[in-house]
Amino acid sequence: xxxxxxxxxxxxxxxxxALAAPAPNADQILQRxxxxxxxxxxxxxxxMTIHRPTWERRMGVTSWTRGETDALVRFTxxxxxxxxxxxxxxxxxxxxNPKLNxxxxxxxxxxxxxxxxxxxxxxxxxxxxxxxxxxxxxLIATEQAGGHTVWTIESTPKPGAPIVWGKVxxxxxxxxxxxEETFFDQDxxxxxxxxxxxxxxxAGRPYPVSLTMQPLDKPGxxxxxxxxxxxxxxxAPAYLFTLSNLQNPRS
Amino acid sequence: MLAALAWRNLWRRPQRTLxxxxxxxxxxxxxxxxxxxxxxVYGQMKQTTLRxxxxxxxxxxxxxxxxxxxxxxIAAPDELARQAQAxxxxxxxAPRVNGFAILASGPRSYAAVVVGVDxxxxxxxxxxxxxxxxxxxxxxxxTDAAVLGDLLAKNLGVRVGDKVTxxxxxxxxxxxxDVLTVAGIYHSGIPDLDRTILEMPLARAQATxxxxxxxxxxxxGGPSLAAVNHALPGLDALARRSGVTLMDWRALEPAxxxxxxxKYAASMLFYVSLVLxxxxxxxxTLLMSVLERTREFGTLLALGMRPGxxxxxxxxxxxxxxxxxxxxxxxxxxxxTLWLQATGIVFPIDPKLLAQFGVPSRLYPNLSLMSxxxxxxxxxxxxxxxGLLPFARVLRLTxxxxxxxx
Numbered sequence: 252x253x254x255x256x257x258x259x260x261x262x263x264x265x266x267x268x269a270l271a272a273p274a275p276n277a278d279q280i281l282q283r284x285x286x287x288x289x290x291x292x293x294x295x296x297x298x299m300t301i302h303r304p305t306w307e308r309r310m311g312v313t314s315w316t317r318g319e320t321d322a323l324v325r326f327t328x329x330x331x332x333x334x335x336x337x338x339x340x341x342x343x344x345x346x347x348n349p350k351l352n353x354x355x356x357x358x359x360x361x362x363x364x365x366x367x368x369x370x371x372x373x374x375x376x377x378x379x380x381x382x383x384x385x386x387x388x389x390l391i392a393t394e395q396a397g398g399h400t401v402w403t404i405e406s407t408p409k410p411g412a413p414i415v416w417g418k419v420x421x422x423x424x425x426x427x428x429x430x431e432e433t434f435f436d437q438d439x440x441x442x443x444x445x446x447x448x449x450x451x452x453x454a455g456r457p458y459p460v461s462l463t464m465q466p467l468d469k470p471g472x473x474x475x476x477x478x479x480x481x482x483x484x485x486x487a488p489a490y491l492f493t494l495s496n497l498q499n500p501r502s
Numbered sequence: 503m504l505a506a507l508a509w510r511n512l513w514r515r516p517q518r519t520l521x522x523x524x525x526x527x528x529x530x531x532x533x534x535x536x537x538x539x540x541x542x543v544y545g546q547m548k549q550t551t552l553r554x555x556x557x558x559x560x561x562x563x564x565x566x567x568x569x570x571x572x573x574x575x576i577a578a579p580d581e582l583a584r585q586a587q588a589x590x591x592x593x594x595x596a597p598r599v600n601g602f603a604i605l606a607s608g609p610r611s612y613a614a615v616v617v618g619v620d621x622x623x624x625x626x627x628x629x630x631x632x633x634x635x636x637x638x639x640x641x642x643x644x645t646d647a648a649v650l651g652d653l654l655a656k657n658l659g660v661r662v663g664d665k666v667t668x669x670x671x672x673x674x675x676x677x678x679x680d681v682l683t684v685a686g687i688y689h690s691g692i693p694d695l696d697r698t699i700l701e702m703p704l705a706r707a708q709a710t711x712x713x714x715x716x717x718x719x720x721x722x723g724g725p726s727l728a729a730v731n732h733a734l735p736g737l738d739a740l741a742r743r744s745g746v747t748l749m750d751w752r753a754l755e756p757a758x759x760x761x762x763x764x765k766y767a768a769s770m771l772f773y774v775s776l777v778l779x780x781x782x783x784x785x786x787t788l789l790m791s792v793l794e795r796t797r798e799f800g801t802l803l804a805l806g807m808r809p810g811x812x813x814x815x816x817x818x819x820x821x822x823x824x825x826x827x828x829x830x831x832x833x834x835x836x837x838x839t840l841w842l843q844a845t846g847i848v849f850p851i852d853p854k855l856l857a858q859f860g861v862p863s864r865l866y867p868n869l870s871l872m873s874x875x876x877x878x879x880x881x882x883x884x885x886x887x888x889g890l891l892p893f894a895r896v897l898r899l900t901x902x903x904x905x906x907x908x
Contacts, residue, residue: 301675303573308675331676346604348669348679355606355669360613364602368675469569 277388284427290483304471370474385412400425508818526827533877534835542868557721558730572673579717591733596623597717599707603670618707627723637662637686647685651696672712680710781884800904813893820889828878
């Protein structure tokens with residue numbers, strides 16, 4: 252879950268103190284943020300709140316990640332949702348539903364749809380590396396806030412890249428925590444924004460423990476992801492990231 | 503007195519007058535038919551297209567058009583449907599739940615629109631029930647049955663009797679999951695529908711998508727599109743009272759509306775030039791006759807007739823010509839149109855090709871007050887305005903000069 256969501260949203264944790272390197276360039280800031288954030292493996296426990304004008308829903312999630320592209324997300328609460336799971340291997344995504352006891356591979360046309368009713372799409376999960384690989388980056392502002400240097404990077408899609416956004420702007424703190432990410436549509440109007448509401452410490456890392464994604468054209472609608480616990484680089488058994496484990500969890 | 507003079511003048515040159523009459527008759531008759539034909543074809547096109555799935559009008563939860571999600575729901579659709587059905591011109595109102603989901607069968611999966619329908623009422627709105635290719639349409643006693651388009655069935659690799667898995671998001675954000683059995687496969691001929699729409703029983707869809715008793719839309723049907731269009735004010739009042747939004751056919755099929763508007767605009771250009779050409783021919787003839795009769799007008803002036811009276815006489819000749827021609831034109835054109843309206847017109851075009859545009863292979867013109875009067879009316883108006891030209895010319899005449907011929 253952490254890797255899946257947060258790398259899409261690019262929230263990073265730096266291992267150790269931030270380097271005091273003067274004026275690094277945009278690619279370096281982003282790459283270092285991603286590198287620092289990418290533990291070889293991770294396991295996190297997360298609470299996801301989906302807020303709508305007429306209702307609010309709170310779900311419990313456990314997630315595992317391995318390397319850059321593999322992830323398993325399993326819902327643990329409420330009872331109605333417990334057992335639902337999403338597995339991502341490379342570019343493929345499968346979902347498991349306990350009521351049907353069935354694994355379904357996601358069709359490409361569903362990838363832009365809401366994931367589990369949230370304000371995140373399946374693309375946010377599965378195309379998490381896009382920001383690094385399919386964009387060019389430019390440092391557009393440097394400011395001081397709360398004792399930290401905060402860089403603002405503007406990322407524009409490379410020509411021909413299959414990206415739906417016009418551009419993305421990202422605010423990164425000097426300890427490699429991403430504070431804010433704004434997605435602009437093709438007309439360069441801000442379409443949605445993810446904000447780090449709270450930066451804390453998880454397993455010794457500076458970490459955005461609360462992140463809120465908000466579609467800007469739908470007032471009163473947002474999804475918040477709060478990380479409660481995490482383990483990094485503790486290794487992950489290979490069986491975790493398999494279709495059989497998706498359907499019949501061993502643990 | 504002027505009218506009697508004008509009438510006499512017309513028949514002093516019977517050949518010229520008859521020729522003028524003939525051209526006015528022909529053009530106004532043609533306009534009556536062409537306008538009726540166009541109206542009839544577009545009417546059929548609209549009706550056929552709307553009959554496939556939309557219905558002639560629709561009540562929607564407010565906000566649904568901009569954001570078609572389950573969240574925008576009508577709380578008590580059955581009560582609202584009953585009230586809508588009570589509006590004269592509406593004969594059936596069918597609530598629908600429109601969910602978006604993944605359909606899966608074995609290793610294959612596709613995104614689709616899952617529509618919860620009331621089978622009995624739905625069959626009176628949408629022609630999907632009549633285009634079942636394999637199996638059967640839904641019946642009121644069905645629980646886990648589904649019908650889907652042939653392209654969707656092919657993509658999923660399912661046949662009648664197979665299971666289809668539905669996986670999507672419910673209204674409350676939880677997972678909507680269900681397994682349905684394919685009861686029928688339809689072929690509407692519209693690829694967008696055949697590829698995307700699965701219909702299932704309304705109650706089951708309400709349960710699967712956590713809608714309780716709510717629905718997203720209520721499709722409306724009637725004996726004809728015109729009947730439902732007449733009911734729009736009543737429906738709009740009902741929609742306002744109930745806090746929902748009314749969508750008429752224009753709102754449901756904006757692309758078709760735009761296409762029809764464009765066609766009308768293009769043919770209008772043709773009609774206007776036709777009217778203008780005929781008006782000019784008639785005017786030309788009359789101007790000639792005015793020139794020929796300059797001496798006569800001079801004599802009349804010398805006898806004490808005022809120039810305005812002579813001008814009015816000439817103008818009345820023109821109007822009489824136009825009115826008689828148009829009346830005959832309407833009579834002949836209208837009769838021909840009525841006859842074709844009864845028999846229909848068959849075009850030697852592949853019916854399948856026409857069906858793609860929602861056009862049936864036999865076309866019927868539709869004679870109305872509007873289509874009968876618009877063309878001839880425009881012609882009379884054009885001639886009446888153009889007739890001010892000879893009128894002005896007569897006003898400038900002086901008796902002495904006119905009697906000498908100019």
